[in-house]
Amino acid sequence: MGWKHERIDQNVYSQGEVDKWVYSTCGLCSVGCGCYVAVKDDKIVGVKGNGEHPINRGRLGPKGENQWHANNAPDRLKTPMIRNASGELEPASWEDAMRLVVDKAKQSLKEKGNNSVSIYSTGQGFFEDYYTIAKVGRAGLQTHLLDANTRLCTSTVEFALLQSFGADGTPASFDDIDEAETLMLFGHNVAESGTVLFERIMERKVRTGKPYLIVVDPRKTLTAREADLHLQLTPGANLPLMNGLINALIEQDKVDKEFVEAHTVGYEKMKESVKEWTLAKTAESTGIPENQLKEFYRVMCDTPSLVSTTLQGAFQSAEATKACVAINNFHLIRGLIGKPGCGPLHTAGQPSSSANRTAGGVGTYPAHRNPTNPAHMKEMAELWNVDQDSLPAGPEKGIEEIITHIEKEEVGFFWNIGTNPLVSLPNRHRVKKALESVFVVVQDPFLTETSAVADVILPVAMWGEKEGTMENADRTVTISRKAVEPPEGVRSDFEILVDFAKRMGFKDKDGRPLVGYSTPEECFEEFKGTTKGRPCDMTGITYERLESLNGMRWPVPDEKSTGTPRLYSDYKFHTTVDDAQVFGKDQFTGRALSKEEFQEIGAEGRAILHETHHLPPFEQPNDQYPMWLTTGRSVWHWHTRTKTARAPMLHMAAPHNYVEIHAEDAKALGIIQGEVIRISSPRGEIEVPARIGETVQKGLLFVPFHFGNLEKKESANSLTNDFVDPISKQPTYKQSACKIEKIRNEYKVKAEESLEDIASNYGLTAKELQAANNFSTPYDVEVGASIEIPISVVNTPLVPYMPHR
């Protein structure tokens, strides 16, 4: 247990004592903090941390503490809605809404075939939802088009793990962070995206001086400010950095040769692929000074233990999978895996995106089964008692491919569950146009931006109003109990999916209902049965044990096991043909490999070292769009703010969007603090206030992706390109090209007017107006001269959040 002391964070608004505290798990980020839901008069009135829970020992982050406000928001949807003939959404009964959903699904299947139906789900549901989506989608609808917003979140994790180790499941855990001498946070702004984990890291660091903290990030984030070594690389340089490091390790003859010989394949090819990455070339490509790189190499090549974590800075960047595979390569050739304080820990953004992967709601089949391996498909057919031939086979499709299928009019039914693609997908104008052309079901507690393209809306229960299990970023499976009944007229995702299966008449081979369970716990027990003998074996998990033990990390192979803190301590990897979750992809093009090609690699239980040839980002600054644009998160908001915008404290802390710009760029352009500027890219434009500082490097702009009101020009994803990583198909949000334009009025100076007079007329200070016009003194103003007046200046404060201090 990493924490020395518990601290119970609590956020409750109740007149008098609460009636009860109900066991739960935080439903926001991927850390998976244990908590209790406060209930009074059958309403959720707050939350407190679980002091016994090893992950957080009672602590909660700002978003976690405030998540319950959304449950009581006055604009909760409490009835289904159907778009009528005049294009308006109007309230409908569940019977009418579900009948329409089923009719449209059947119509699409009949007219366009099985692959015309698509389910696009989430990383914020429960195992039980995902497993049901897997069963309904694959064995019921028999469609190939199952994807989720996990594609935007953690598909790179999955594919980096599959490429190197043959199966999903991040090798190290949070316990290893507690023991590591060195921690590399690679594109992982944990201070803002996983505040409690950051607090855990910093609590130890303040107490012991450990771990040595390396932060790889093009921005000087809150995390980077605490680093012993911040590598502020240029956008798109993740892989060059790792290639330089690996080459240095090889040149310094510090490779763990025994480990490489005994437990890996592919070393020579991998070595060949990085040999050009000299110190000078790496410095040039990454923009990191040579002396910093030398220090990086020294620490990384000599440290006795190392955990490397990754998040969106790695996953949503150019060469995402290759960079994460390079991190795996480094751990393998140093033998720093499967030991205490060691291993890659590719994390996640959402509370249960890992669960969707494990349950087979996205990507591969349940419990890490390979859709290209007939033996695995036979098992799946037997487990589900369906005809093997009816199950879709082969590699998965990503959401960007599904959008293309919609554009080609090949999709007739798009079921959107627990996600808001009109704000979260890149190049959102294209997405909107595509979704306007297809029948869309939106399943959400609120009218999100995506409702604009919905034909049917199904209102769903939220956290605290339903029961189920999740998997966090370090394989910990947790349970959330139902604290209150959902509002009248609202159903859980699970209930809707089960009802849909029933209405569709899905049957198994013997004519029994395909979905035979009716409660989440029955569903979990069935899912658990599919995991036996697989990498994510959950045989020893029960709802009761999850609560009494405060979660367990899979595998949990029997009732005596309390879970597995770290994978591969026996150095046996899932790379035999019969065991592998997939047969891998070409490391450069992403082309799926066949069984025979996988066999040729000859891994047979050893880890695979892959080549990591560099390719520049698909879009880069150019004459017309000279700036880099990157997008990301703020500590105060979660995804598209469906929940956090309804928590008063969070909304007040960060009420609107902004763009970060480096002070020197702002000065050169004469942009003043808070000035509303136009950022445009070939896809669209936004107009947001500038936050001037040194968080971003010169030449780079940063826009949070949380804001996306369709009526406002504020969405980062109006600007982003929709290219994807060749292997994981995750969009490359972090590298787009853009330009800045000032939005100004012209003003002719009149006689006897001072700059101060003019400024005060527009609510500005003389200093601001002087800066906006690049005047060296306030006296540069001459009668009759034209000066520029910023059309709008908005105060953009951000409340600081650094609890570890």
Add this chain to the structure above:
Amino acid sequence: MSYQFEELFSEILDDNRKVLEDIEPFEHPLVVLLRKCLEEQESMLERLIEEFEEGETGLKDIKTNCSALFHANQKVNPYFAEWRRATGWIGYKDDNPSKELMESLKEKLGVMQDDLIEIASKLDEEYGESTTKYFIPTFYLPEERVN
């Protein structure tokens, strides 16, 4: 049947070579990926044609190469579509491909895909769905049976 396969593979090979020639001057990272996939297709097509030229051919002789061919083609189309979008965003300037070239490439790649769909259908007839679904991607298989 062998003759039909050989003929179709040869047609695809011709188109493949033309596309490779057409994109030769361009170095956008997406073209690098597109080219690599097309080169892989070319290599697989040559092997398959050789296989069919030799006469009687069984599934085991063509399965791996077919799988690589179809899966490479499954990457060709999105890479081309992405490059096309990228080119539109950058603008059709002197050192970029022309709109006309993009249209002609689109057409050739479309024909290539149609030919592959035809081959997939014939392979499906010959070897049955239980087999083909594990080495031919779903979207090349006959529409009435897409799993």
